[in-house]
Amino acid sequence: MRRLLLFIIAPAFLWSCSNRPAQQSVCLADMDTTVMPQDDFFRYANGGWLDRNPIPADKGSYDISDALESKINLQLLDILDSLASANLKEGSIQEKLATFYKSGLDTATRNANGLKPIQFLLDSIDGISTIADLQHIVAEMSRYNINVPFQPRCYPDMKNNKMSVLTIFHGGTGVDENYFKYPGSEDVIAEYTKHIERLFAIAGYENAAQMAETTVGVERKLSEIIPDYLLLQNPNNIYNKISLNELKQLMPAFDWEKYFTDLGCRIPADIVVISGTDFISGLNGLITSIPLNDWKTYLKTCTINNLAETLSKDFVDEDFEFYERYMNGAKEEGSLQMRVLSQVNTSYGDALGREYVRRYFSPESKAAAGHLGQDLKNAFCEHIAKLDWMSDSTKKAALEKVERMEIKIGYPNKYVDFAECEVGDNYTANIMNILKAQTEHKLQFIDMPTDNDLWWSTPQTANMYYLRIKNFIEVPAAMLQPPFFYPGGDDAVNFGAIGAAIGHEITHGFDDVGRFYDKDGNLANWWNDHDSIEFVRRSQKLVDRFNSFTINDSLHINGEQTLSENIADLGGISIAYTAFCNNKNCNHQEPGCPLTPDQLFFISYARTWAGSFSDEAARMHVMTNVHAMDQYRVEGPLPNLQAFNEAFGVKPGDRYFLADSLRTEIW
Numbered sequence: 001m002r003r004l005l006l007f008i009i010a011p012a013f014l015w016s017c018s019n020r021p022a023q024q025s026v027c028l029a030d031m032d033t034t035v036m037p038q039d040d041f042f043r044y045a046n047g048g049w050l051d052r053n054p055i056p057a058d059k060g061s062y063d064i065s066d067a068l069e070s071k072i073n074l075q076l077l078d079i080l081d082s083l084a085s086a087n088l089k090e091g092s093i094q095e096k097l098a099t100f101y102k103s104g105l106d107t108a109t110r111n112a113n114g115l116k117p118i119q120f121l122l123d124s125i126d127g128i129s130t131i132a133d134l135q136h137i138v139a140e141m142s143r144y145n146i147n148v149p150f151q152p153r154c155y156p157d158m159k160n161n162k163m164s165v166l167t168i169f170h171g172g173t174g175v176d177e178n179y180f181k182y183p184g185s186e187d188v189i190a191e192y193t194k195h196i197e198r199l200f201a202i203a204g205y206e207n208a209a210q211m212a213e214t215t216v217g218v219e220r221k222l223s224e225i226i227p228d229y230l231l232l233q234n235p236n237n238i239y240n241k242i243s244l245n246e247l248k249q250l251m252p253a254f255d256w257e258k259y260f261t262d263l264g265c266r267i268p269a270d271i272v273v274i275s276g277t278d279f280i281s282g283l284n285g286l287i288t289s290i291p292l293n294d295w296k297t298y299l300k301t302c303t304i305n306n307l308a309e310t311l312s313k314d315f316v317d318e319d320f321e322f323y324e325r326y327m328n329g330a331k332e333e334g335s336l337q338m339r340v341l342s343q344v345n346t347s348y349g350d351a352l353g354r355e356y357v358r359r360y361f362s363p364e365s366k367a368a369a370g371h372l373g374q375d376l377k378n379a380f381c382e383h384i385a386k387l388d389w390m391s392d393s394t395k396k397a398a399l400e401k402v403e404r405m406e407i408k409i410g411y412p413n414k415y416v417d418f419a420e421c422e423v424g425d426n427y428t429a430n431i432m433n434i435l436k437a438q439t440e441h442k443l444q445f446i447d448m449p450t451d452n453d454l455w456w457s458t459p460q461t462a463n464m465y466y467l468r469i470k471n472f473i474e475v476p477a478a479m480l481q482p483p484f485f486y487p488g489g490d491d492a493v494n495f496g497a498i499g500a501a502i503g504h505e506i507t508h509g510f511d512d513v514g515r516f517y518d519k520d521g522n523l524a525n526w527w528n529d530h531d532s533i534e535f536v537r538r539s540q541k542l543v544d545r546f547n548s549f550t551i552n553d554s555l556h557i558n559g560e561q562t563l564s565e566n567i568a569d570l571g572g573i574s575i576a577y578t579a580f581c582n583n584k585n586c587n588h589q590e591p592g593c594p595l596t597p598d599q600l601f602f603i604s605y606a607r608t609w610a611g612s613f614s615d616e617a618a619r620m621h622v623m624t625n626v627h628a629m630d631q632y633r634v635e636g637p638l639p640n641l642q643a644f645n646e647a648f649g650v651k652p653g654d655r656y657f658l659a660d661s662l663r664t665e666i667w
């Protein structure tokens, strides 16, 4: 499935002192000691790892988190393989996981079915003769989470987050809308057009070239009504709450009561339009001005393109050729097992996660991460109390927010396993059934209290999340292992890795977006003007620094696009260092290690960003990602820290030296 943009979430990236036996964590062979740390710390810390870990043929980029994910995937495959060969109770969730997995591996049936699993949707689209028909099909496609011009979702209300509200996001383009909006990406659009043409040709349409041109024409018009991404980074610009009557006035082309009924949810009292009311009125204009036949062609594209990777081999291959080879620089398709695992993981993430936790996660790791989280929160409170640029009233609110922040470790209190969902031998139908069940599950909370026991990620996710609209952090079980966390390992290593990662998530509550949310996670202003001005002034130095990075001689990191993440990286490593210093009296170091504890701390941080990009993946990353590329998550923040400069003797003239006037300290 093509991924949908959900930017309310801050997806991002991850310990306590005790007398445990030391185990090897930082491996000197992962470093390149032939370069000077002052000149190329990224290479110094990671050179050995980078040389031994080239980008695999089935990926466009590869970093140490991907390596962890590969290990987790093998564990998940082991779970699925054991379920697939076991005698399981009929109708049990384990049996459904096994049946789903086997349907994906059954390429003979998939190839024989060809387009058949989605033919019913294509036939419905062919039957459109009025805007009312169009609206009905758009609602049905949204139930299957197919990327159409707008996405109805259910989220906590940003100003009253105990309640859920229907929230509308923009969408509907097969490549990020920025490729349409800004010059310099004409080659991407040309190749995307050819991709759509090839999909229609495989599907047996005679006028495939014309259908591709029509689709791209519709997507170009859609991109024109989508607000600029940077505008949407400010939460005050995305909280556009309107009544149902106002929605009707903005977009009279749709019968909205009927739309919500077709979507399978209750009629909402209010709607939050993330993309703005101009987007909705613009959409009304497009619905009425673009010929219905063009909409029909476009909706067929959405259907085939979104589900191509679940269909027969010819569709799967074409999906790979465009999205993985052309856009991402991969050279070979991943194994069938891995591709099917990815779908099972997306569809039955909680059910698979429960098995993962049972087999691979220990109560000791959960307890140790809990202690570490508290150490990080304490360190952050120390930093806030000492800030010389922030007034006492803002400090008080900031400290309350840190204290209220909940760090959830390992796995949710409650799983949603979709045990009632029908699973059979048709792979695509299985995926569509579960997507529909997921949509129904989420939309049932419209105008109802939010359920804080549910997680937004799964335990097997090799990543962490801070949810601004709830002021909590999820630390999935999968993150509590090397290279982020070494049970019984060196304190310097653990604070530099998982400590900095948890610190990163904590400071997301205080970045250029998170600072607009209060201690309860509601959108509210707790800053005075003086402190806001000073925060922006300090942030601007980070914007300038990241704007100065050039990749492959032509790509430029966008300092504004990546600001939230860069603030969190700088804040995370700063408070992790303080938390480490607070624990130094009980630090235990690996025997025979030639590095000082401070050096180990910073090397461990840098190692969590070991990774490289193909040219294609670098281009896509810079265009669409809110994170700077791995190397710059080391090179960007570290020279701002005096402790780093002292640990490695960085001095004027070194590439990692930053003059005082260019350094910044926010948190």
Ligand SMILES: [Zn+2]
Residues within 6 Å of the ligand: 010, 011, 012, 013, 504, 505, 508, 565, 568
């Ligand atoms: Zn982040």
